[in-house]
Amino acid sequence: MRDAYTEQLDELAESLAGMCDDVARAMEKATRSLLEADLRLAEEVIDEDVKIDEIRHTAEEKAFALLVLQAPVATDLRIVVSAIHGAGDIERMGDLALHVAQAARRRHPQPVLPEQIAPYFAEMGKVGVALAHKAATVIRSRDLAAAAELESDDDAMDDLHKHMFTVLMDRTWTHGVEAAVDVTLLARFYERYADHAVAVARRIVYVVTGQMPGPLAV
Amino acid sequence: MRDAYTEQLDELAESLAGMCDDVARAMEKATRSLLEADLRLAEEVIDEDVKIDEIRHTAEEKAFALLVLQAPVATDLRIVVSAIHGAGDIERMGDLALHVAQAARRRHPQPVLPEQIAPYFAEMGKVGVALAHKAATVIRSRDLAAAAELESDDDAMDDLHKHMFTVLMDRTWTHGVEAAVDVTLLARFYERYADHAVAVARRIVYVVTGQMPGPLAV
Numbered sequence: 018m019r020d021a022y023t024e025q026l027d028e029l030a031e032s033l034a035g036m037c038d039d040v041a042r043a044m045e046k047a048t049r050s051l052l053e054a055d056l057r058l059a060e061e062v063i064d065e066d067v068k069i070d071e072i073r074h075t076a077e078e079k080a081f082a083l084l085v086l087q088a089p090v091a092t093d094l095r096i097v098v099s100a101i102h103g104a105g106d107i108e109r110m111g112d113l114a115l116h117v118a119q120a121a122r123r124r125h126p127q128p129v130l131p132e133q134i135a136p137y138f139a140e141m142g143k144v145g146v147a148l149a150h151k152a153a154t155v156i157r158s159r160d161l162a163a164a165a166e167l168e169s170d171d172d173a174m175d176d177l178h179k180h181m182f183t184v185l186m187d188r189t190w191t192h193g194v195e196a197a198v199d200v201t202l203l204a205r206f207y208e209r210y211a212d213h214a215v216a217v218a219r220r221i222v223y224v225v226t227g228q229m230p231g232p233l234a235v
Numbered sequence: 236m237r238d239a240y241t242e243q244l245d246e247l248a249e250s251l252a253g254m255c256d257d258v259a260r261a262m263e264k265a266t267r268s269l270l271e272a273d274l275r276l277a278e279e280v281i282d283e284d285v286k287i288d289e290i291r292h293t294a295e296e297k298a299f300a301l302l303v304l305q306a307p308v309a310t311d312l313r314i315v316v317s318a319i320h321g322a323g324d325i326e327r328m329g330d331l332a333l334h335v336a337q338a339a340r341r342r343h344p345q346p347v348l349p350e351q352i353a354p355y356f357a358e359m360g361k362v363g364v365a366l367a368h369k370a371a372t373v374i375r376s377r378d379l380a381a382a383a384e385l386e387s388d389d390d391a392m393d394d395l396h397k398h399m400f401t402v403l404m405d406r407t408w409t410h411g412v413e414a415a416v417d418v419t420l421l422a423r424f425y426e427r428y429a430d431h432a433v434a435v436a437r438r439i440v441y442v443v444t445g446q447m448p449g450p451l452a453v
Contacts, residue, residue, distance in 0.1 A: 081316065088306035098299065101319060182416070190412050197412045198403055201419045 034156040041149035043114035048142030050121040062118035069111035076104045099220035106213040113210040131192040141207040148214035167218040174211040252374040254325045259367035261332035266360030268339040280336035287329035294322045317438035324431040331428040349410040359425040366432035385436040392429040
């Protein structure tokens with residue numbers, strides 16, 4: 018019985034880790050669809066989001082079944098509660114990748130981003146995708162050092178996000194209000210995506226140590 | 236023992252309902268600080284957000300203790316899991332009210348919003364605050380009709396949000412890029428605030444019926 022139980026806990030963790038890899042791929046494709054005005058790729062991301070929602074639903078059901086059947090305590094209970102939280106965060110990351118793809122589709126065949134701005138988003142995409150994959154690693158390994166790395170990786174995203182605002186507010190911005198609105202929202206999507214990846218890693222720290230790290234700046 | 240347990244469940248629900256009322260008041264004040272460029276009020280909201288974070292933390296601890304000590308099943312388990320989710324949503328509503336107040340503080344003594352735009356935000360504030368109070372009522376009453384009302388109230392917010400983009404994209408927008416960026420983010424904060432209130436109500440539907448309503452458009 019105990020073995021089946023441990024297996025169930027491992028399965029739950031693995032579905033969350035797999036979900037992180039899924040939303041990493043979604044953001045990687047969404048970013049490419051944005052940078053290359055690739056409608057086919059944007060629609061792929063949009064169509065696939067429903068799968069991520071389903072995996073979240075299944076993960077929650079697994080967590081719920083564990084609570085009912087096993088009444089876990091201590092670390093095991095922390096794993097299950099963290100999985101419930103984590104599933105929510107990761108689904109939201111999928112939604113944010115979806116929003117990026119929707120922006121690419123909305124402006125197609127026009128590019129969403131002014132040429133001068135595109136490299137920043139290529140970088141935000143890279144940082145975001147790496148964060149999501151690293152969150153998957155942290156879920157699988159429960160490696161506290163890797164969890165701590167996500168915090169500093171997120172600083173890179175915050176710097177890019179802040180820099181976008183400096184560029185937007187600059188008097189030399191010549192791309193008009195529509196592009197400014199798009200860039201504002203898109204930068205926000207990437208920044209929030211990274212925040213959720215960090216939140217996932219923080220929950221793993223909680224699983225291992227029983228303590229949540231200090232609050233995340235929002 | 237059973238009575239103490241029911242009392243604990245009620246207490247947990249009441250702390251979440253109280254949290255909803257708190258973030259309603261926070262958004263009410265944040266909106267006033269925005270519309271009246273009232274720095275004192277903005278700082279009040281900013282200072283008080285830490286209290287909301289603490290209440291969330293306490294609510295999660297209560298939920299955790301219930302899981303450990305009572306190993307609830309069926310409806311009771313749904314209440315506890317929904318409380319864990321709800322606490323996250325409501326804390327985020329507090330964060331969004333905080334972001335509105337931060338915008339008011341950042342531009343002080345200048346108003347953030349062009350005069351033409353202010354009435355829309357007065358309305359978004361009113362709709363958001365009403366949604367948060369209604370979410371509190373739904374938590375206390377478990378009234379499914381009231382829970383359904385939140386969905387249609389949220390449509391009003393979505394309409395205001397969409398309308399803001401029409402105004403922003405209009406060629407007659409004369410307020411420049413900085414104001415456009417502020418309006419874009421602020422409108423997003425109000426819209427997300429409303430989404431989280433709806434998510435809280437949906438979890439109550441789940442508590443009562445065992446079924447989640449269909450997905451929330453994001």
